[in-house]
Structures are given as structure tokens and as C-alpha cells.
Amino acid sequence: MERIHSINPTRIAWCCADHGMTTGDLAAELGIAPASIERVMDGEGGMTFNQLSKLAEYFGRGVLFFLEPGPVDEDHVHTLAFRTLANQKPELTAKIKKFIERVEHQRSVFLSLRDELSNQDLPQFTAPDLPRDNPREAARMARGWLNLNGMNTFDTYRDAVEAQGILVFRSNGYNGKWQIAKENPILGFTLYDPACPVIVVKKQQWEPQQSFTLMHELGHLLLHRASSIDDENDMQSHRGLERDANAFAGHVLVPDEFLAGIDDTNRPGDVAEYDTWLDRERKAWGVSGEVILRRLLDSGRLSQRQYAAYREWRSNLVIPEGDSGSRAYRHREPKHIFGDTFVRTVLNALSGRYITLAKASSYLDGLKLNDLHQLERHYAGV
Template sequence: MERIQSINPERLAWCCADRGVTLAQCAAEAGIAAANLEKVMAGEPGLTFNQLRKLADFFGRGVLFFLEPGPVDEAQVHTPQFRTLANQKPELSARIKALIERVEKQRAIFLSLREELDDANLPRFAPPDLAGLDLPAAARTVRQWLGLRDTNDFETYRLAVEARGLLVFQSNGYNGKWQIAKESPILGFSLYDPECPVIVVKKQPGESRQSFTLMHELGHLLLHKTSSIDDDRDMYSHEGMEREANAFAGHLLVPDAFLKSIHDAERPAEAAGFDDWLAEQRKAWGVSGEVILLRLLDVGRLSRRDYDAYRAWRDQPVLVKEEVGGSRAYRHREPKHVFGDTFVRTVLDALNARHITLAKASTYLDNLKIKDVHQLERFYAGV
């Protein structure tokens, strides 16, 4: 096959540096012989068009990106939101950076489809006015804005946020391009956009922890109107915007009125029994025991010593069985799990209205097989 002569080696080098991979690693992961990439770097014809397309797919770029002359303009390649997250945590892994860009592309797809559908029923982001409110009042206002009931879990919180014009993605629990690795400290991130913000939540063994991450990120979007990426340390921070996002999430998930149902006289002497003591509330509110204990600490009903004892007990290593892949029987539901109800319904509506082809719908829905797309349609139709 004919080799392409005009591939820009400077752009290949930039992509490797941006992704944090060597040329050899790039070759192995993209499925291209290392010798061919070395030829490109030497300014020689080294790749066929199909190989160049593999390379472009690996880096999440278009084929033409590698054929353009001159150096890369990062301001054009990376969005302001991406640069905000990268500046917040310069140590971000290449995998997380790739995930951020992937999320941005999904949002662009959603906005394009929403515009084509011109459906007045699709939610639009119109945030509440929180100016001048303290954090408890802001949390009360947002709780009303979301229309939350007293009993919730992660899914009802997620649906409530999506109903207000945001997208909420959840990472896969097993290895794949939509996973935030188990060993990664990143728990979630948010991409601010006045038209359609996006929140990404890392899948965790307990969904109650995901609820806090979701509302923490919502706090950044509504209070600070900025993009943010957060790890374990941020969720316990007592400084700046992270402190505000934590307090906001705590008050939103566990309002002061909820604390009246907790009886201090029944609190166990040992921290190991706290989760059982709060089992009814944890289940009803869809939150972890720690979130409730922090609220009790805030209002002076729990000592710092008891809270620290609980943290020490909770942080003991626990063997968690790692997911190795989604069930094939439910593969058609995976896009709903990852991209949320709003995104999936929009893709299916666009398909039904013939704005996109079945092949496009498959691509937008994480490359579902055609039969799985049809099964997903039947699932939404209740068949």
C-alpha cells in the first residue's frame, strides 16, 4: 500500500508528549509497527492511510491534524475547561486527560443533536440565583430547584440533576475507555459551560459515596461557575472552594431538619457500630455514614475524636472484587449507565427522527452493536 509522505512528525511528537507515552508505547497501543513510526519521525513515508487513521483514533484526533504543517497550537487543541483541569492537577494521568477530551466530544454530540431535534421538552440549564446566600441557604435553594424528595439514592439524585439541563456521566467499573482506574485518586470532575455543564462521577463500590461526589461537583458549577477535578484530598479539604463545595454537598444531602431523626442516646460506644446505628438514614438519604457524621460534627453533636475513630475504622483495607466486564445480557443498557438518561434518549430520538443513521447512533452509544441498539430502543419503549 502507498505510504503517506506529508505526515507532520512534530505533531506526532507533541501528541506523544501530551498523552505521556513514548513512541514505542504509542506503536504498541495503536497497533502500528514501531519502525513505521520511527520513519515518520525521521521525515520519511512510514504509514498507510489506515495506519494513520489508527494513530488518529488512538490520540483522539482527526487524520487531517497530522497532515497540517507547523507546530500545534494548544489553545486550539485543548478547550479552556480542559486547560483548567490540567492546571489544577498537573500530575493528571494520560488516561484521565483522554477521558476528559472524550467527555467533551460527547457533550458536543449531545448539543448538536439537541439543536437538530429542537425539542422544547429537552431540559435547558438555567441555574438558580445563589448570590448573597450562605452555604446552608444555597443548599436549601438548590435542593428545592432539583425537586428532591426526602428519600433518594444516587440514581434519583442523578436524574434530578439531569432534569435541570446538565449531563451526568458515570465511569465504568471495569477496564475500558470510560473507566477511571480503581487506583486513581480522582473521584470526579465537572466541566463548566453556561449552556450544558457536565459532571463525571467515578464508579465506587458504594453508590452512596458517588452521591457526595455528584453534589460536590454540582457545588463547583453552581457556586463557583468553574470547571474542577477532585480527588480524595479535595473531599476532605477545609480550604477555599473545596471547603465550600464540601459544605454545600453536606447540607444539600443532609439538611438540618434530617438530623432530628437521629437519636444521640443510641449512638454505639465503638465507631465500628456507627454505620449500623445510621443504617436507616443512610438508606433513606442515599449517603454514606461519613456524610451524616460530618453533619453531626458540624452542629456539635459528635466529637472530633469519635469522627476520627470512625475514619480510622472505615479506612481499614477491604478486599473488593474487581469487575471484569459488563454482563453481555445487559450490554445494551451500558450507555445509559455511563452517559445517563438524557444523553441516551436524545440519541435515540435523533435516530427515530432520522437525523442520524443507525451506524452513527451506534458510535455515539459507545459502539453498541446494531442488535444492542435495537434492544436499547425496546428497553426504552418498555417492550
Template sequence: MERIQSINLARIDWCCADRGMTLDELAHEIDIAPATLANAMAGEAGLTFNQLRKLAAFFGRGTLFFLEPGPVNEAKVHSPQFRTLSNQKPELSHRMKLLIERVEQQRAVFLALREELDQAEVVRFTPPALEGLSIPAAAKRAREWLGLADRNDFDSYRRAIEANGLLVFRSNGYNGKWQIAKESPILGFSLYDPECPVIVVKKLDAETRQSFTLMHELGHLLLHRASSIDDEGDLHSPEGAEQEANAFAGHLLVPDGFLLSIRDDQRPPEAAGFDDWLEPQRKAWGVSGEMILRRLMDAGRLPATAYAAYRQWSSQRVIPEKDGGSREHRNREPRHLFGDGYVRTVLDAMNARRITLAKASSYLDNLKISDLHKLERFYAGV
């Protein structure tokens, strides 16, 4: 089989260094004999086109990337937002880095399609002015900006954010290119852009935890105008920008006025009973018991020992894991994954004949044409 000799080997070296892996590890990942790859890197033999294609796909690049002359221009390959996240978490996995780049590509698609549509209907990101405000005051203004009602869940929080010109993606629960692995500590990340920021939330069994991650990332975007990537430790950080984002999320989800509905004299003596005590509020506000307890503690209405006891009790609970979920409604998966605003923009562009049916399918996670038509009917209410 003919082998390509004009491969830019320095770019393969750069990609390996960028992902923190050796050539042997790369050979294993793309199912090429280590000796074959070593010979190619030594200039003794090239790679077949199929081998080069597999290598390029692994790194999330096109094959032409490895055929172009010259060194890699990192400023063009990685956006400032990507570099910010990589610097915050140098240990990010190869899979996580690919996901971040994939999200950036989806945003680029969204913005390009949006420019093709009626500009009068485009919602621009116009953040509220929060400079100089305390965290509670900033959260109050942000809640007004979002137009939130008193009863909410993750979906309503998400819709409110999307309605203000942001994209909100939620990872898939099953294995695939849009999943944040279950074993990964990453709970979410945000990519700041003055035109269209993006928030990505890891899908969890408890949607209340997703809601907190969502508002934590919104805090980074509105308070700090910066990109961020966060794990469990960040969502409990007691200092710096993470603490501010945590406090912002807490006050936005549970304003001071909401706490007035909680009867302290009905608080159970044992932490195991706290969730039942707070059940009406948990369901109405779409938040976890821990979130409410933290707000009560910060307000001086709950001893720190009671909060710590609840966290210990909660950490010891054994909750059966759900499987990846049924794909019976595959046609609706793009909506769950990319959000309503993104999906509507793709469908509008397709119906306006700005893009083909095949292109729309590729933008919607390679949805089958039959499923794409089902998705259209879903939005049409048919």
C-alpha cells in the first residue's frame, strides 16, 4: 500500500507534547504497530493514508494539518479560552481537551448560522452591569436579568440563560464524544466570549447538582468575564474567584427572601432527616438539600456542625447508579445536548435553505435524516 512521505513529523511531535503522551502511547491509541510509527517518525518510512487519517482523527485535526509545512502556530490551533482552561487544569485528559475544542467548533457553527438569519430575531448577549456590587446584590440583579420565577428546575434555569444569548450544553450520559466521563472529576466549564459565551454542564443523576454547576459557571462569566473549568473541589472552594462563583450561585438559586419559608423550629435533630424537612423548598427551587443548608449556615441559622454532619451523612449514602439511558428518543438528543437555541438555529437555517439537510444532520450530532424530520415535527408540535 502506498505510503505518504511528505508528513510534517514535527506536527506529530507537537500534538503528542500538547496531549502529554509518548509515541508508544499514540501507537496504542490509534492501533498502529509502535515500530511502524517509530520508523515513520525516523523518516525511514511514511504512513498510509488510512493510518494518517486515524492519527489526525485522534488529535481532532484534519489530515491536511499534518501535510502542511512549517511549525504549528499555537495561537491559531488553540483559542485563548482553551489555553485558559488548560492552564487552570494542566492534568486535563486528552478526551477532555477534545471535548473543549468540539464545543468551540459548535459555537462557531452557531454564530455562522445565526448571521445568515433574520437579525431582528437574534438575541444578543448583553450581560447585566454587576461592577461594584456585593455578591448578594449581583446575584439579585442577575436573577432579575434572567427573569426567573419562584419555581424552577434545571431545564427552566437553562432556558432562562439561553434566552439571554448564551449557549448551554449538557454532556451525554452514555459513552461517546459528547460525554464527560463518569470517572472524570470535571463537573462543568465555561468559555467566555463577549458575543456568545458557552456553559457546559456534566450530566448527573441529580439535576439539582447540575443547576448549581450551571449557575457557578454563569458566575464566572458575569462576575469575572473569564473562562473556567471546575471540579468538585472548586465547587466547595473557600477562597478566590471560585468562592465568589459559589456564593453567587447560592444567592441566585436561593435568595435571602426564599429562606423565610423555612421553619427552624421544625429542623430534625439528625442530619438524615434534613432532606425531608426541606423537601418542599428543594422541589420548588430545583436545588439540593446541601445548597439550602449552606445558605442557612451562611445566614447564621444553621450550626456549622449540623452542615458538616449532613455532608458526612450524604457522602455515605449509597445511591444506585443509573445506566446511560435509553436512546428511544434519539431525535430529541440534540436538544438535550446543545439546547433549544442552538437546535432552532440549525433548523431555521435548513428551512431557509442556507444549509443542506445533510449539513444540518452533521451539526446535530450526525442525526439520521429520519430522526431529523422527527425533530422538526417535534418543534412543529405535530
């Protein structure tokens, strides 16, 4: 079988270093003999086109990337937002890096389709001017900007953010390219862009946790006008930009007027009963008991000892593993992952014949033809 010998080994080496792997690891991933990879790296061997295609797909690059001469220009290959996230968390796994690049690709797809559909009323992002040194006032203004009311869930918070021209993606619970693994500490990230920012929220067992992540990332986006990637430690941080984002999220989800309605005289003595005490508020506001208690703590209405005891109790709870669920509604999964704005845009482009069925499928997590038509009927209300 004919082999391609004009492969640039420095680009393979750069990709391996970028993903924190050796050429031996790469050979195992691609199912190629290590000796064959080593000959390519020494400039003495070649690859079949199929092998080169597998290499390119694995690293998320085009085939031509590995045929071009010269070293990699990292500023050209990775966007500023990507480099910002990678610098914040140098320990990012190769899977998370690929995930970020796929998100950036989806945003490029969306912007391209939005240009094609310029005659349709799609939300445009215009950042409000919020005070960075006053999270309480910033949150008050943001709630007005988002048109939030007193009853919310993660879905209504997401819809409100998307209505302001921000794409909101949520990782998939199923194993695949749109999943952030359960054991990975990353909870969310934001890719700042003045024209079309993207917020990504990790799917978690409880939706109130996702609501806090969403508003934390929105805080970075609106207050700091910067990209950010966050884990559990960041969501509990009391320092710098993370402190600001946490305070902003807390005040958006539980503003002072909400907090005023909580009767401290009914607070139980046992921290194990706090969630029951706050059950009505948790359900109405779509938040966790911990977020409310944190606001009570910051307002001087709960002691640090009580808050710490509650967190200790929560950390020791045994949470049963959730059912993996049925994929009978496979056609709706793209909406759960990419949000309503993105999916509607793809479907409008398809109905306007700006893109093919094959393109629409690739943009919507590889939906099969039958599922794609089901999704169309779902949006048509049929």
C-alpha cells in the first residue's frame, strides 16, 4: 500500500507534547506499531492515508496540518481563549482540551449560520456595564438584564442567559465526545468573545449545582470580560476573581429580598434538617441549600460553625448512583447539550437549504436521519 513520506514529524511531536503523551502512547491509541511511528519521527518512514487520517482525527486537526513544513505556530493553532484556559489549569487533560476545541468549533459553526440567516431575529450579545467592585449591585442589575422572576430552574436560567446572545452548552451524561467525565474536577468554563461568548456547564446529578456553575461563569463573563475554567475549589474560593464570581452568583440566585423572606426562628438545631427547612425556597429559586446557607452566612445570619457543620454533613451523604437512563429521546439530546438557540439556528439553516442534512447531523451530535426528523417535528410542535 502506498505510503505518504512528506509528513512533518515536528508537528506530531508538538501534538504529543500538547496532549501530554509520548509517541509510544500515540502508537497505542492509533493501533500502529511503535517502530513504525519511530521511523516517521526519524524521517525514515511514512504512513498510509488511512493512518494519517486517524492521526489527524485523533488530534482534531486536518490531514494537511501534518504535511505542512515548518514548526507549529501555537498562536495560530490555539485561540487566545484556549490558551487562557490552558494557562489557568496546566493540568488539563487531553480530553478536556479536545472538548474545549470542539466547543470553539461549534461556536464558529453558529456564527457562520447566523451570518447566513441575517434576516432572522437571533439574539445578539451586548454586555451590560456592571460595577466590578460591587457584586451585590452587579447581580441586581444582571437580574434585570436577564428578566428573571421569583421562580426558576436551571432551564429557565439557561434560557434567560441565551436570550442575551450567550451560547450555553451543557456536557452530556452519556459517554462520548460531549461528556466531561464524572471524576474530572472541572465544573464549567466560559470562552469570552465580544460577539458571541460561550458558557459550558458540566452535567451534574443535581440541577441546582448546575445553576450555580452557570451564574459563576456568567460572573466571569460580565464582570471580568475574560475566559475562565473552574473546578470545585474555585466554586468555594474567597480570593480575587473567583471570590467576585462566587459572590455575583450567590446574589443573582438569592438576592437580598429573597433572603429577607427566610424566618431564622424556624431554623432547626440539627444541620441534617436544614435542607428540609429550606425546601420551599430551594425548589422555588432552583438553588441548593448550600447556596442559601452561604448567603445567610455572608449576611451574618448563620455562624461559620453552623455552615461548616452543614457542609461536613453533606460531604458524608451517600448519594445513590443515578440510572443511566433511556435514549428513547435521542432526538432531544442536542438541545440539552447545545441549547435552544444553537439547535434552532441549525434547523432554520437546514429548512432554508443553507446546509445539507449531513451537515445538520454533524452539527447536532451526529443525529441519525430519523432522529433529525423527529427533532424537526418536536420543534414544530407536531
